[in-house]
Amino acid sequence: MSDICNHILGFPRIGSQRELKKATEAYWKNEITELELKKIGKKIREENWKIQSEAGLDFITVGDFSFYDQVLDTSLLFGNVPDRFLEKGSEANFDTLFCMARGHAPNNINARACEMTKWFNTNYHYIVPEFKQGQKFKISLNSLLEQIEHASSFGYKIKPVLIGPLTYLWLGKASENDFNKLDLLNNLIEEYTKIFNLLSLKNIEWIQVDEPILTLDLSPEWKEAFYNVYTKFDFKNLKILLTTYFGSIQDNIDIVNKIPIHGLHLDLCSNPEQINEVIKNYPKNKVLSLGLINGRNIWKSNITKITDTICKIKQKFSGELWLSSSCSLMHSPVDLDQEKNLDPEIKNWLAFAKQKVLEIKLCSNIINSKDTKQSELLLNENAQAIESRKNSKRVHNEAVKKRVSEINKKDGDRKNPYSIRALKQKETLKLPLFPTTTIGSFPQTQKIRNVRNNYKNKKISKEDYTKEIQNHILESIRKQEELNIDVLVHGEAERNDMVEYFGELLEGFVFTSNGWVQSYGTRCVKPPIIFGDISRPASMTIDWIKYSQSLTQKHVKGMLTGPVTILSWSFVRDDQLPKETALQIALALRDEVIDLEKADVKIIQIDEPAFREALPLKKSEWQEYLTWAVNCFRISAAGVQDSTQIHTHMCYSEFNDIIKSIADLDADVITIECSRSNMELLQAFENFAYPNDIGPGVYDIHSPQIPSKKEIKELLENALKYIPAERLWVNPDCGLKTRNWPEVEIALKNMTEAAFDLRKQYSHRDL
Structure with missing residues (x-):
């Protein structure tokens, strides 16, 4: 059986010292230029990719970076900009991103900001897309391709990430009450297909398509839409990893098994039990990505427990397995090494995004029997930390x-x-x-x-x-x-x-x-x-x-x-x-x-x-x-x-x-x-x-x-x-x-x- 591959769904984009926050706010105050802000964003991306590369991940995740919000980036990618943010005859530019989010931007355009709401059941807020009847999408500001070009220049084996079309529509808001958002799918499919065509020319094997709404209670109409959309796509030579998180997809696994994707990611931290239902009929010729490293909390993973879980899954599923974070690591702090004043005992119980990347690699090394001496040493250290927390008198009152x-x-x-x-x-x-x-x-x-x-x-x-x-x-x-x-x-x-x-x-x-x-x-x-x-x-x-x-x-x-x-x-x-x-x-x-x-x-x-x-x-x-x-x-x-x-x-x-x-x-x-x-x-x-x-x-x-x-x-x-x-x-x-x-x-x-x-x-x- 082939080795288990490893990857993450995304990495924090704020920088280890909140560099992006400070630079963006300086840009809003006209203290730095657009070029200077973009240079800082570029540096943060490079540092994030370096962490993944040096840890030894099989794929470097690209496209998870944003200057404000990934859903807003998707709106700009497909030219979904409400008229109030554009002067007549003009096109969206870098400042449009901030104008839509804040109702104000350095270009002096003022308009009512787009709505903002919570990203599923997290404390992250996204900018709500606005849709109108007869909405036409057209590839516009393509920061995704810019990031791909940037990462490719380092020779990384990259895995771009893109919000899926059904999740994007679900997250948005129809401007008319009697308007069905699913009516927009045909045009949106055309534009997604163009993106896939562009990516197929970039020597990319896998693309991560996020469809977290598969963890929700979907109506028959939306379930059917998944089949209609994904059977119409021409992925060219790309392989699609359909990514779900924040819950169980077992109620929707029937539709997932019918669509022509090449891999599926499960969040096994929010719902470990779903694996049993999913693998019953999941095709053995497709990849199954296991989200076993918690992307939403800061406790060290129990490596022994995780590797035991993987071994049990391998006994039931003979297809190719990958190991990953449960969701994007953007919901975790960046680097525990930055904590110089934290209580040493409690610090030993923790893992931030950088450390979670290392945990993923350690788990895959143990499963793949690689670096055995170093892996055994790290496994023992992990077990001691888990036991220390379990027995600490500071925990219980x-x-x-x-x-x-x-x-x-x-x-x-x-x-x-x-x-x-x-x-x-x-x-x-x-x-x-x-x-x-x-x-x-x-x-x-x-x-x-x-x-x-x-x-x-x-x-x-x-x-x-x-x-x-x-x-x-x-x-x-x-x-x-x-x-x-x-x-x-x-x-x-x-x-x-x-x-x-x-x-x-x-x-x-x-x-x-x-x-x-x-x-x-x-x-x-x-x-x-x-x-x-x-x-x-x-x-x-x-x-x-x-x-x-x-x-x-x-x-x-x-x-x-x-x-x-x-x-x-x-x-x-x-x-x-x-x-x-x-x-x-x-x-x-x-x-x-x-x-x-x-x-x-x-x-x-x-x-x-x-x-x-x-x-x-x-x-x-x-x-x-x-x-x-x-x-x-x-x-x-x-x-x-x-x-x-x-x-x-x-x-x-x-x-x-x-x-x-x-x-x-x-x-x-x-x-x-x-x-x-x-x-x-x-x-x-x-x-x-x-x-x-x-x-x-x-x-x-x-x-x-x-x-x-x-x-x-x-x-x-x-x-x-x-x-x-x-x-x-x-x-x-x-x-x-x-x-x-x-x-x-x-x-x-x-x-x-x-x-x-x-x-x-x-x-x-x-x-």
């Missing part, structure tokens, strides 16, 4: 486990239903019609970051740090009062990140210095690592909120991150069920919520932007997740009196299919992203009588575009079609930390004036 075991149903219930609470809150809070607020954070200036870094590096005392942060809080409070905002926030100057901040104050977390991953565009996050049982040693926000409230007569919200979001936006321990970890977080937050109420905080916001994101891809698994996710939120929030108003916030998610569970959270007020979709998300409330208050976002904070008062009023009037005036809040889409103060002040001024106008318009009506 019996008091925490006992408290979780004692949770009962009443712990998740408020004292009275919303209808009663709302009356008490109205009496206590005395807020006007269309109350205005923001989501939590205000611009994180360089001055604020310098203060935090100086304190972290012990360059200033705790007293000086506290004084500096208090000055920034004072400035935020004064600005909000000047803007006539009704419910204030303290601005979160003390917080580096909405998850990392709390993780640093909870037991069971550890942190990296360079563990960055891309969230969207140039936005990178550094997820905490949950390695053990979680508890709250002391209060986390009380001092800051008490100081903030002392500065104003208006209400200042207490600001917390919810249990599901802390779980989802961390690298989570894999030795217990996620719901167990979430319950531990919920109990820690419950203690904080109760302490905030004791500190006379009347409004407490518990953000859950990851609530929809963490939903399993298969609908058959939804209810189990929703049950425990809702329960965790309710446990965190339910320990307070009726007069205390609980808010939650969610962003960039579709709610229609889980609206009942959103209502089951029983938050008094929910704020959601709506501005980019022109309030379309509120259609979820058209056929569902959502009982509580809602704040649909009216300011797209991910774009430098400043909404006018007129635009905000139009959005609010649209929202009033779905939400009664007495239950409508006015707020931005999300936190404002990524924006600058001048644009924030103008936008919020327009927002409060729009609310004031509506207040005058509706105040005389019988509500």
Whole structure:
């Protein structure tokens, strides 16, 4: 039998020191040229390929690099650029990429940015393609061919990667409600065929075509589309590796077996059991790629377990096997070697993208009986690390486990239903019609970051740090009062990140210095690592909120991150069920919520932007997740009196299919992203009588575009079609930390004036 081949599905593109982020933002500020930015991108690609080559991978993956987003690149590749981003008669160029993503680019074109939403069940955001009836695709900006030429110059054996046509259409949005996106397939097939023809001339053997929607619940129409599309393709001399990830394809394996592909990739980390169903009838003359190295977490792989799994699969499947990452490694930090200050014991349990590449090679060497002495040494080191983590006393806390075991149903219930609470809150809070607020954070200036870094590096005392942060809080409070905002926030100057901040104050977390991953565009996050049982040693926000409230007569919200979001936006321990970890977080937050109420905080916001994101891809698994996710939120929030108003916030998610569970959270007020979709998300409330208050976002904070008062009023009037005036809040889409103060002040001024106008318009009506 031939040796097992190895490859990855993709590598992080941000650079080991976030070079791409820094360079791109410098380009936006006109500090560097387009040529200089592209040179930095070229250098990052070369470093990524070198890591794969030096590790000894059989294929170097090419085409996984993007200056912003791979889905947006695919739109530009096929000339799918909405008219508003092009001047009459002009064609797309490099700046069009950023204009579509941000609504602004250095070419001074301004237009409404394309929508952005989560990439399946990850915390990565992609730019949603827009389709219109009769849409014509045409190969346009072809960065894929540029990257192929670049990689080929080094003599690598390359495997280009391309998003498949069905997944691309699925991810997009039809501009007309009665328009079927599948009607666009014939033209799209022609353009994909042209790409395949171009690649066939490049001495390329294999191409990776990503079709992750095969892990979803597909209708018969979409299943049939797979057969129709792939049987029409002329791949020339290319071999197609159809790539799936984030779930099981066993419900769709029948259609996969019928289409003329040459190989199939399975994510065996998200669903190991699918292998048994897949190999029953999978053709022996096709390659089967095994995604056994987890691309979405940071724990060292159990090499012994993986190689045993491969041997068992080989006994059942006699065809050619490849070994790979479960998905692209873009969801992992770049290089563990960059972590100089990480606890050595815990560092020994971890593997980032570069180390995962080495794990893949080690597994294949063991299976192929190559480099036996070195492989045996590395295998022993791996086994010791796995055993060390399993037996570490730092991981388990019996008091925490006992408290979780004692949770009962009443712990998740408020004292009275919303209808009663709302009356008490109205009496206590005395807020006007269309109350205005923001989501939590205000611009994180360089001055604020310098203060935090100086304190972290012990360059200033705790007293000086506290004084500096208090000055920034004072400035935020004064600005909000000047803007006539009704419910204030303290601005979160003390917080580096909405998850990392709390993780640093909870037991069971550890942190990296360079563990960055891309969230969207140039936005990178550094997820905490949950390695053990979680508890709250002391209060986390009380001092800051008490100081903030002392500065104003208006209400200042207490600001917390919810249990599901802390779980989802961390690298989570894999030795217990996620719901167990979430319950531990919920109990820690419950203690904080109760302490905030004791500190006379009347409004407490518990953000859950990851609530929809963490939903399993298969609908058959939804209810189990929703049950425990809702329960965790309710446990965190339910320990307070009726007069205390609980808010939650969610962003960039579709709610229609889980609206009942959103209502089951029983938050008094929910704020959601709506501005980019022109309030379309509120259609979820058209056929569902959502009982509580809602704040649909009216300011797209991910774009430098400043909404006018007129635009905000139009959005609010649209929202009033779905939400009664007495239950409508006015707020931005999300936190404002990524924006600058001048644009924030103008936008919020327009927002409060729009609310004031509506207040005058509706105040005389019988509500």
